[in-house]
Amino acid sequence: MKIRIALILLFTSISVIVLAFIGNKYNPENEFVGSWDEIDWNIKGAEKSVVTNLGLVQPPSEEDRDSIRFHTAKSWKFRPGGVLILQDKHEEKELEWRLKGRGHILEITDGVVTEYYDINLLSDEKIELNYIAPSFVKDYARLVIRRSS
Amino acid sequence: MLRKYSNTRSLGDNIKLGILTAIVAGMVNVASFMLFYSFSSNVTGYFAILASEVSQNNYYQIAIVLLWIMSFFLGSFISNFIVIHFNRRNTYLAHAMPIMLELLCILGVAIYGTSFYNGTLFETELLLMILLLSMGLQNGLTASISNFAVKTTHLTGATTDLAIVFSMFTHKKYRNNKDIKDKAKLLISIFSSYLLGAFIAAFLYQSLKFNVFFIVVAFLTVVIFYDLSKIYKFNRSLKVYKLKKQETEQQNADNVQSNSKQVAIS
Numbered sequence: 001m002k003i004r005i006a007l008i009l010l011f012t013s014i015s016v017i018v019l020a021f022i023g024n025k026y027n028p029e030n031e032f033v034g035s036w037d038e039i040d041w042n043i044k045g046a047e048k049s050v051v052t053n054l055g056l057v058q059p060p061s062e063e064d065r066d067s068i069r070f071h072t073a074k075s076w077k078f079r080p081g082g083v084l085i086l087q088d089k090h091e092e093k094e095l096e097w098r099l100k101g102r103g104h105i106l107e108i109t110d111g112v113v114t115e116y117y118d119i120n121l122l123s124d125e126k127i128e129l130n131y132i133a134p135s136f137v138k139d140y141a142r143l144v145i146r147r148s149s
Numbered sequence: 150m151l152r153k154y155s156n157t158r159s160l161g162d163n164i165k166l167g168i169l170t171a172i173v174a175g176m177v178n179v180a181s182f183m184l185f186y187s188f189s190s191n192v193t194g195y196f197a198i199l200a201s202e203v204s205q206n207n208y209y210q211i212a213i214v215l216l217w218i219m220s221f222f223l224g225s226f227i228s229n230f231i232v233i234h235f236n237r238r239n240t241y242l243a244h245a246m247p248i249m250l251e252l253l254c255i256l257g258v259a260i261y262g263t264s265f266y267n268g269t270l271f272e273t274e275l276l277l278m279i280l281l282l283s284m285g286l287q288n289g290l291t292a293s294i295s296n297f298a299v300k301t302t303h304l305t306g307a308t309t310d311l312a313i314v315f316s317m318f319t320h321k322k323y324r325n326n327k328d329i330k331d332k333a334k335l336l337i338s339i340f341s342s343y344l345l346g347a348f349i350a351a352f353l354y355q356s357l358k359f360n361v362f363f364i365v366v367a368f369l370t371v372v373i374f375y376d377l378s379k380i381y382k383f384n385r386s387l388k389v390y391k392l393k394k395q396e397t398e399q400q401n402a403d404n405v406q407s408n409s410k411q412v413a414i415s
Contacts, residue, residue, distance in 0.1 A: 026209035100186035
């Protein structure tokens with residue numbers, strides 16, 4: 001019995017070490033760090049809804065589109081340690097950013113308002129984020145940011 | 150609740166265990182979703198997510214999801230391992246040890262979350278792994294000692310069972326079957342308790358955050374000490390009974406001696 005327990009523990013330890021090594025090497029937090037420019041913000045849900053297509057409700061105007069999300073900026077700077085700097089024409093805001101779940105959810109907060117984005121694409125050059133509405137609807141709006149040159 | 154094993158357990162034993170552990174499961178699941186944006190006992194979902202991440206070559210997510218699934222597996226393994234190897238020595242202890250381990254896991258998460266948590270991805274995933282281990286311990290124990298009658302984190306199976314039971318009630322032959330009625334009562338109790346636990350955690354999360362897990366620890370303490378108090382009372386009553394019996398026997402022996410002396414004198 002002792003041999004069996006030892007073998008089980010050995011197998012478990014090796015698996016945990018291998019998986020932890022893979023996790024450390026491919027940590028998505030490292031991919032986020034850097035400066036990014038916002039290139040697209042597109043509301044998908046409202047445009048595709050039946051009520052807007054039937055003309056019952058007017059689709060949101062350009063100003064309304066941005067009102068869905070709280071944190072807006074042209075430049076996004078992700079720093080290590082969870083610091084996010086949003087820069088717009090005239091102002092600069094410092095927020096906190098965190099990855100949640102299995103590294104598939106981006107949380108940004110200023111301490112008062114918290115927003116969640118589902119990470120659809122994460123590469124060296126581009127990040128695509130699906131805005132998660134308060135009702136947990138994921139495919140509602142998409143934010144695309146590109147790494148600054 | 151924890152003293153008896155398999156077929157010696159009554160419906161009452163299973164309902165008590167099912168209610169308390171389902172409340173715990175509901176609370177832990179909702180709290181983990183709200184804190185970490187991932188469930189702590191959705192193993193079916195994680196297998197589907199694993200397939201999805203493999204198709205997208207997301208190596209990091211593949212590794213993490215595999216770790217989580219293994220964690221749940223390990224919890225169930227440890228639970229049943231303890232039950233089958235220590236059952237003969239002390240049934241209560243063999244059944245209580247997995248709950249104690251679960252309590253330690255959740256207590257660890259609560260203390261770390263309230264005092265040291267910085268919100269990094271590594272911490273999130275490690276804490277989720279520990280919560281999955283705890284849910285595996287709980288599910289493994291409840292399924293093992295109740296002969297798979299009580300499943301508190303496996304609601305897919307419980308929903309299937311309940312649907313089957315309700316469909317059986319549509320037939321005259323099964324409507325008055327005591328076993329089927331008992332199963333329906335048990336499943337409905339588990340569902341209601343799970344929902345109650347989920348609601349409690351959802352309402353308390355905003356104000357308590359990680360402190361919700363301390364309430365979970367309190368429920369698990371009740372599970373552990375419920376039977377312990379009965380064992381203590383039983384042992385104490387047994388001791389008192391044995392003492393009284395000894396005194397009675399002593400008195401009888403004294404009476405017999407004094408009677409024989411009197412006879413000898415006369």
